[in-house]
Amino acid sequence: MQIISENTCFGGLQGVYSHASKTTGTNMTFGLFLPVEAKDGPVPVLWYLSGLTCTHENAMIKAGAQVWAAEQGIALVFPDTSPRGESVADDDAYDLGQGAGFYVNATETPWATHFQMYDYVAHDLPELIFAEFALDSNRQGVTGHSMGGHGALTLAMTLPGRFRAVSAFSPICHPAKSDWGRKQFTAYLGKDESRWEGHDATLLMREHGFDGPVLTDTGTKDQFIDLLMPEALAEAIAARRQQAVLRMQPGYDHSYFFVQSFIEDHVAFHAEALWA
Amino acid sequence: MQIISENTCFGGLQGVYSHASKTTGTNMTFGLFLPVEAKDGPVPVLWYLSGLTCTHENAMIKAGAQVWAAEQGIALVFPDTSPRGESVADDDAYDLGQGAGFYVNATETPWATHFQMYDYVAHDLPELIFAEFALDSNRQGVTGHSMGGHGALTLAMTLPGRFRAVSAFSPICHPAKSDWGRKQFTAYLGKDESRWEGHDATLLMREHGFDGPVLTDTGTKDQFIDLLMPEALAEAIAARRQQAVLRMQPGYDHSYFFVQSFIEDHVAFHAEALWA
Numbered sequence: 001m002q003i004i005s006e007n008t009c010f011g012g013l014q015g016v017y018s019h020a021s022k023t024t025g026t027n028m029t030f031g032l033f034l035p036v037e038a039k040d041g042p043v044p045v046l047w048y049l050s051g052l053t054c055t056h057e058n059a060m061i062k063a064g065a066q067v068w069a070a071e072q073g074i075a076l077v078f079p080d081t082s083p084r085g086e087s088v089a090d091d092d093a094y095d096l097g098q099g100a101g102f103y104v105n106a107t108e109t110p111w112a113t114h115f116q117m118y119d120y121v122a123h124d125l126p127e128l129i130f131a132e133f134a135l136d137s138n139r140q141g142v143t144g145h146s147m148g149g150h151g152a153l154t155l156a157m158t159l160p161g162r163f164r165a166v167s168a169f170s171p172i173c174h175p176a177k178s179d180w181g182r183k184q185f186t187a188y189l190g191k192d193e194s195r196w197e198g199h200d201a202t203l204l205m206r207e208h209g210f211d212g213p214v215l216t217d218t219g220t221k222d223q224f225i226d227l228l229m230p231e232a233l234a235e236a237i238a239a240r241r242q243q244a245v246l247r248m249q250p251g252y253d254h255s256y257f258f259v260q261s262f263i264e265d266h267v268a269f270h271a272e273a274l275w276a
Numbered sequence: 277m278q279i280i281s282e283n284t285c286f287g288g289l290q291g292v293y294s295h296a297s298k299t300t301g302t303n304m305t306f307g308l309f310l311p312v313e314a315k316d317g318p319v320p321v322l323w324y325l326s327g328l329t330c331t332h333e334n335a336m337i338k339a340g341a342q343v344w345a346a347e348q349g350i351a352l353v354f355p356d357t358s359p360r361g362e363s364v365a366d367d368d369a370y371d372l373g374q375g376a377g378f379y380v381n382a383t384e385t386p387w388a389t390h391f392q393m394y395d396y397v398a399h400d401l402p403e404l405i406f407a408e409f410a411l412d413s414n415r416q417g418v419t420g421h422s423m424g425g426h427g428a429l430t431l432a433m434t435l436p437g438r439f440r441a442v443s444a445f446s447p448i449c450h451p452a453k454s455d456w457g458r459k460q461f462t463a464y465l466g467k468d469e470s471r472w473e474g475h476d477a478t479l480l481m482r483e484h485g486f487d488g489p490v491l492t493d494t495g496t497k498d499q500f501i502d503l504l505m506p507e508a509l510a511e512a513i514a515a516r517r518q519q520a521v522l523r524m525q526p527g528y529d530h531s532y533f534f535v536q537s538f539i540e541d542h543v544a545f546h547a548e549a550l551w552a
Contacts, residue, residue: 008497009533064340067536221284257285260343 001132004029010070011036016056023116023124024083030125031060031078034133035070044139044274045075045129046267047163049121049155051146052180053099056080059145064260068267074274075135079121081147083114096184102175103151104199106188115188118199121151122159141270145169145259146224147180149216153201153233157208165273167215167266169259170222173233174202180227202229205236214244215269217262219252277408280305286346287312292332299392299400300359306401307336307354310409311346320415320550321351321405322543323439325397325431327422328456329375332356335421340536341543348547351411355397357423359390372460378451379427380475382464391464394475397427398435417546421445421535422500423456425492429477429509433484441549443491443542445535446498449509450478456503478505481512490520491545493538495528 004016012035021028037043046069048059059065060078069076082088082101089110091097101117130137142163144152149171156166175181176196185196197203214237218230230248237244252258280292288311297304313319322345324335335341336354345352358364358377365386367373377393406413418439420428425447432442451457452472461472473479490513494506506524513520528534 007529007531007533008495008527008537010537014533061532062337064343064536066533067340067343067540219284251284253283255283256337257283257290257342260340261284261286264343 001128009033009066012038012070014060014066019128021120021124023120024114026083026085026088026114028083028120028125029056029080031056032129032133033060033066033069033076035073035075037073038075038134042134042136043073043075044141044271045077045135046270046274047077047079047121047140047142047152049079049103049142049144049148049151050081051144051148052081052095054081054148055099058256059259062256062260063263065263065267068264072267072271074267074271075133077125077129079125082117088114095180096187100147100184102147102184102188102199103154104185104188108188108190111188118155122155139164139274141165141167141274143167143169143266143270144171146254147172150175150201154199154204157201157204157210158198160211163212164276165213165215165270166210167269169262169266170218170224170228170254171201171216171233172228174200174229176200176203177232178227178229180224202232202236205233205240205242209240209242212243213269213273214242215266216244217247217249219254219258220248220250221252222254224254277404285309285342288314288346290336290342295404297396297400299396300390302359302361302364302390304359304396304401305332305356307332308405308409309336309342309345309352311349311351313349314351314410318410318412319349319351320417320547321353321411322546322550323353323355323397323416323418323428325355325379325418325420325424325427326357327420327424328357328371330357330424331375334532335535338532338536339539341539344540344543348543350543350547350550351409353401353405355401358393364390371456372463376423376460378423378460378464378475379430380461380464383471384464384466387464394431398431415440415550417441417443417550419443419445419542419546420447422530423448426451426477430475430480433477433480433486434474436487439488440552441489441491441546442486443545445538445542446494446500446504446530447477447492447509448504450476450505452476452479453508454503454505456500478508478512481509481516481518485516485518488519489545489549490518491542492520493523493525495530495534496524496526497528498530500530
């Protein structure tokens, strides 16, 4: 693991690190905020999964999460959204290839070689950070924005017992039925739609649900709301009687100005579950 | 005035606007955060002047100021740091020309044509925003970072009665004696150092002081601290018996991770003066 940068932040440390990932076969970069309490021992950790086009850096800089994580004494992890590099497959479109890993393990050519983002976020990166930093693996939560909201919800439901709580900002809720999903799942996972089911939050909610609290925020003026399909997840949550708070926030759009407006609530929501 | 973007943020509005400036002879872009209270009438306003290489956008995205401005019900203005454009003079160095206006009115060739940033921030932009938005010109404060901290302090002391409070993050304190200052003042104002005095916070503090509270934060691990010369301003403030709080923050550097760690204090400091 290499240190890219470390800055004192709210008395703790905002670091950026890179490491050679066996899972993706590339060097991967991630951000990690450690509150001051991590100097005295392991702290709970909240994963923040980012959206299309983002790197590890976007949310780290623009979400305004550190102030609340510092207040609650919890760490934040900001993984990248895909493998990167000249030798890594890519596509001209912003929503496929580098910056658009969709948190799945690709099985199709040419993506399968490096695009193993589910395993990277679920196994590879956790192994590294729990070995290297003062983080409590028994106290984990997960959140994310847009494609990262999809990632948060699908990881939470496919790794039972891993996360105590899950939340999402403007998540892609039903990718198997959306143009933000069908294109990518076809490319990464192939045309057999039965293989998509483990990566669709609405389908997972219908089948499995989540053993803990769920919080989602979506802006009523979100310019991508037709692609997000919050109505599909809302229906599935209500039908399942899943413990959840689904909020439609009047006037807000898809931007980080929306995320920062409600990140305090999300960090507090996770902190309540993580410190319980 | 043209709207570049408007996003709902903390119930208020984060806007970006451009306008043709008579002062700089260019189109200028600025950011403006309006808290929800501005829907009901004029609100106090805090100016945030940015540092070298920054545009209107850096602090707007990375300082984490909106959350506290929303809490206090005050607006934030984020001006650009220089005129810009292909027809505008520039220099290969990051610390001269575009992105490095230093909040002075240039008198020397080729800078004098467009680099009139003192008048732009002191007169041109205020005239526009108080005409266009629900802002209370009798309740203004000013802050800034690095070169913008220099700008905040020098504007506050050269416009008596304008600002009720002034604060700064890692300000350039004594540019007439620093390599962050001598180069630029020579280029913009000429070699006669007597013409620099109105743009040096330490010299202004010795001569005039400020009729109100002053707050500064500087990191003890600031990688540019020798260029900032906080000791010069500290000496001048103490010698003058100026009302002030000067804080040296252990471990922090020059980055926005430092700024965001203490922006709550600065917004609260201004709010106390602005709502008095």
